[in-house]
Amino acid sequence: MTDAAVSVRDLHYKFGETKAVDGVDLVVERGEIFGLLGPNGAGKTTTIRAITALLPVPDGVISVFGLDVAKRRMAVRRLIGYVPQQLSADGSLSGVENVSLFARLFDVPRRERKAKVSEALEMMGLTDAAGRLAKTYSGGMIRRLELAQALVSSPQLLILDEPTIGLDPIARGSVWDRIAAVRAETGMTVLLTTHYMEEAEQSCDRVGLMHRGRLGKLGTPRELIDELGHDDATLEDVFREYSGGPLEEDQKGLRDVRATRRTAGRLG
């Protein structure tokens, strides 16, 4: 076990006969923004659900800040703020009520709750909208509300599953700006999944390319692009080279996910 934020050693995970994760090795260093990239079905969500102790894994395979996830499930969960792909905000509650609920769930001490809730909403630019019902929020505001919910317990590791999926480009930019600001202010480690290669290229310190349950290329976006050896290459080109095809070919289910998030864009 290491002292890194996350250490994964030879992770395998099957759903029935489907090998969702097929031997992943990964280290996320403290304080970095690490992007797990790949198409639908690559195994990204399964990998992060294993890291967040939501799936059973054998002893010694995953550690979070040196704690063995298999043995210290609850302690690990307390270190993590997780925003899943599915909607985690309640449209019938106001912004402040949604975040307060998470503060209670994550045992933020009663006397600190009010200040922590305000701070999390402020960090996500939602102070003015805090009193409104979440169902009146735009898709981008809901995503930021979900980030505020995850941040209210001051986690050491923020895990985001497709944080910008289904949002328009302006809302996507705003979510990335907020993630960068949180890291700059708190030094928090961020592990996220995305299939938006361009956004990952701009915002992640390091990325890992995942394809069919395996994590192949790992490095800074620049390193991976430079390996290709032509000047105007992009991370998308790196992925194509690595997987033998464009990202889009594996994207059949993506439209559904996008549609789900769009529906969720307006709650209620």
Ligand SMILES: Nc1ncnc2c1ncn2[C@@H]1O[C@H](COP(=O)(O)OP(=O)(O)OP(=O)(O)O)[C@@H](O)[C@H]1O
């Ligand atoms: N609960 C489940 N039951 C059965 N199969 C599953 C389940 N969850 C995932 N899988 C399968 O495991 C494989 C990896 O899925 P996973 O969700 O980890 O991929 P992903 O890269 O995160 O894609 P997405 O962006 O769609 O979530 C896929 O073949 C998927 O169909």
